[in-house]
Amino acid sequence: MNLLDASALLAFLKKEKGWENIEKLLSSSQKNGTSVFIHALNFVELIYKCEQIFGPKKTHQIIADLQSPFLGIINYLDTDLTLFVAHLKANYHLSLAEAVGLAHTKIMNATFWTADNALEDIAKKEKISFQSIR
C-alpha cells in the first residue's frame, strides 16, 4: 500500500521536482486496479496551499480532478493512530501533519511518498517505509 504526503501530490499537480515518480506510481496503481491513499489532514495541506496559489475557484476544480477511485482520502483517526502520532510529536521535531502522515503509514504498514526529506531520519528510526521523490 502507498500513501502520499501533501508535498508529493502537490509536486505531481504542479510538475515540480520529483513529479515523475508520482505519475509513475499513480499510473501503475491505476493499471493494476489499486489505489494510492492520502490522509485527510495531509489533503487539507494540499488544498490550502492550492487555494493560496490558485484561489478558491481553481482549487475547486483541482478537488474535482482528484476525485477518483485510484486516490483514496482516508479520514480515520482511531486510538492506534492517535497514540502513534502522539509518540512522534513527543519525541521528534515535526509538524502535526507530518506526524499524521508518518503514523498513518506505520499503522497501515505502507510506504510514505514525500518531498519532505527532513522526515527520513525519523522514518528510519521508527522503521517506517519511506520513499523520497527527490
Added chain:
Amino acid sequence: MNLKVKAKILFLEIRPGEFQLVAENQKNSQTDWAKNLAGKYRDDSIDAVQSLLDDRKEDLILEQHGHIQ
C-alpha cells in the same frame, strides 16, 4: 436476458467494518486519469512544495512559542 458487466467495483477494508472504494476496472474516462492530471496545474511562479515545507517549519516555531497548540 442478455446481461453485460461493464464495471467491477472493488473495495478495500481499511479497518474492521470500514470499507473504501479503491478501484473500478472500467475502461472509461478514468483510463488516463493520472497521465492527464500530471502537471495540469503547472505554474512556475512559485515553488509550491518548498512553500509547503516552509509552512511546516513555521508551524513548529509557532508551536514552540505557544501561539498554537
